[in-house]
Amino acid sequence: MENKKILIIEDDATLRNVLSEFLESEGFAVAMASDGEEGIELANNSKPDLILLDIIIPKKNGFEVLKEIKGNKDISDIPVILLTNLGSLDDIEKALELGATTYLVKGDYQIKEIVEKIKEVLSLK
């Protein structure tokens, strides 16, 4: 998993930083965005191997970001894991329809487990 780049799009600074630090210590390269617009820009410029995407984020929400990523053939192959605490049934279905690879409810998972999921998705790619 060395040198694989993960883009974290998350507005909560604490969660963003702790995730980033943990992932870096596991050998990943990390890019971070705190809102939807910045997220799309970074997805285009830094071409990550995987994106962790929150739903409730400023400027453009997670769904809009997902739609734009999946609609742009340069980056539409990048797997997107939805990482949210909202998680209503409708939201999850909508996200999967829009092309998210899977979703994780933040509060339910330790970071270790999220790292495992990331590795799983990357190895299937």
Place this chain on the structure above:
Amino acid sequence: MSWIINDFNIKKQADSLGVSIWQAPSFLFIGLGMIIVFVMTVVFFVSREFITTEVLVTAETIVIVAILSIGNVIINSMERLAQVNKTKSEFVSIVSHQLKTPLTGISWDVELMVDKYSDGLSDKQKDILKNIESSNALMSRMVNDLLDVARMDQNNFFTRKDEIDIVELVKKVIGKNNVLTLKNKVNINLIVDDNMPKIVGDEKRMEVVLDNFISNAIKYNKENGKVEIKVARDNRRALISIKDTGIGIPKNEQNRVFDKFYRSKEASNKETGGTGLGLYIAKNIIERSDGKVRFHSVEGEGSEFHFSLPIV
């Protein structure tokens, strides 16, 4: 029937009583009123000599006003109740969600600390971190339970379809309950069929289900009591049972075991920490995972809960 309505102007009478009968949205009550009025009219024509037309019409008017008013009150209170329930669920949902972000922050920060920066920490410091972690886990669990119940009430509850190694998950939950097991001096025995296949379900939710049954079996046991957990295979399903030698559930309380917020008196006497949501949630999760749950319990002797889940 129109002559009755026109001549006696039910609406005016109803208004003077302060009842808005025309808002009643249900034709059920109108229908019911019409049937009764019809029956009254027929009875009147059969036994004419006993009452006059005026008495009949007045009686029929009273009946109609009464039925529509009662109907209106019933429908209004049902609507109000539904609204209150909806507001309550939405409130719980929003609050829980707002609580989850900081709780996740605490949990992940402690994990980062323990995993990556614990070199040089004293044992005391490590113990304190462990305490923070377990208090935080307890709080997260409580918030999750409330959120799950709110979602179940709103019919917005969802489960993942993971492939789960159920034996590993059972072992994990037994491990998580180690402290409780030692404290209550309970003996746990795990019996597993060879070559158990994986099951289909939501791994995190299934952990909650197992934890509810297993921790209950430990908590409400006797000193030196036993807990027997079996994981077996039956055709296309996995069968899981958790049997204890505890206080059992009194017969007259058994039909309420899976009710929301229900706690048996004995259970509350023994352990004050519960919310009464555990088994309600467990049953819901199992049923939404295409499973079934049953139990058998004898007061003073113990309980056995068993449920089945689809295998991959």
